[in-house]
Amino acid sequence: DAGVIQSPRHEVTEMGQEVTLRCKPISGHDYLFWYRQTMMRGLELLIYFNNNVPIDDSGMPEDRFSAKMPNASFSTLKIQPSEPRDSAVYFCASSRIDRADTQYFGPGTRLTVL
Amino acid sequence: GQQVMQIPQYQHVQEGEDFTTYCNSSTTLSNIQWYKQRPGGHPVFLIQLVKSGEVKKQKRLTFQFGEAKKNSSLHITATQTTDVGTYFCAGPGGGADGLTFGKGTHLIIQP
Numbered sequence: 372d373a374g375v376i377q378s379p380r381h382e383v384t385e386m387g388q389e390v391t392l393r394c395k396p397i398s399g400h401d402y403l404f405w406y407r408q409t410m411m412r413g414l415e416l417l418i419y420f421n422n423n424v425p426i427d428d429s430g431m432p433e434d435r436f437s438a439k440m441p442n443a444s445f446s447t448l449k450i451q452p453s454e455p456r457d458s459a460v461y462f463c464a465s466s467r468i469d470r471a472d473t474q475y476f477g478p479g480t481r482l483t484v485l
Numbered sequence: 486g487q488q489v490m491q492i493p494q495y496q497h498v499q500e501g502e503d504f505t506t507y508c509n510s511s512t513t514l515s516n517i518q519w520y521k522q523r524p525g526g527h528p529v530f531l532i533q534l535v536k537s538g539e540v541k542k543q544k545r546l547t548f549q550f551g552e553a554k555k556n557s558s559l560h561i562t563a564t565q566t567t568d569v570g571t572y573f574c575a576g577p578g579g580g581a582d583g584l585t586f587g588k589g590t591h592l593i594i595q596p
Contacts, residue, residue: 476527
């Protein structure tokens, strides 16, 4: 089975540009999570969905960040406008049963904002 | 909200030495999970502990869940270069928080 798929794997952009990160969860998983990882702050939960519905977005840092899940097999995380402090690795993860079940992480998107 | 603290943040060992990382929660956990992230990689699930005082082994790795279900440890016997990476513990968050991850312990092995 294919694991969680994320694209792009690397993104370099300039400050002020819009950035869209994409995720395809494992088929049959009801929960999808977006994380951000930096050396300073570690692994931070940004938002998570249950059956395509956003449940908790309290981790989204600012209004510049938005996430959608239009269907069970696709989610996006958008940053508009991007800033250098948004540079990080963004992971998408999915789980099958509930929010505290084993999470399967995608390979991540390494974002660099110049 | 719930916090999960991990120590140490970094651990340097000589190849062949043992390694232990500790995880402490401010609240009682229904379960605890451990993940490993290789350099440049993504977190990968290792194991889940559910019962008070539970001990599980995976080859050279031993996982323990405290009697009060507020702490856990991961012990690696005779480390190898393949053990290099960051080890995270994670517990169910309060309310709608999903999993709360510790900051991780970075294991560095010197040959």
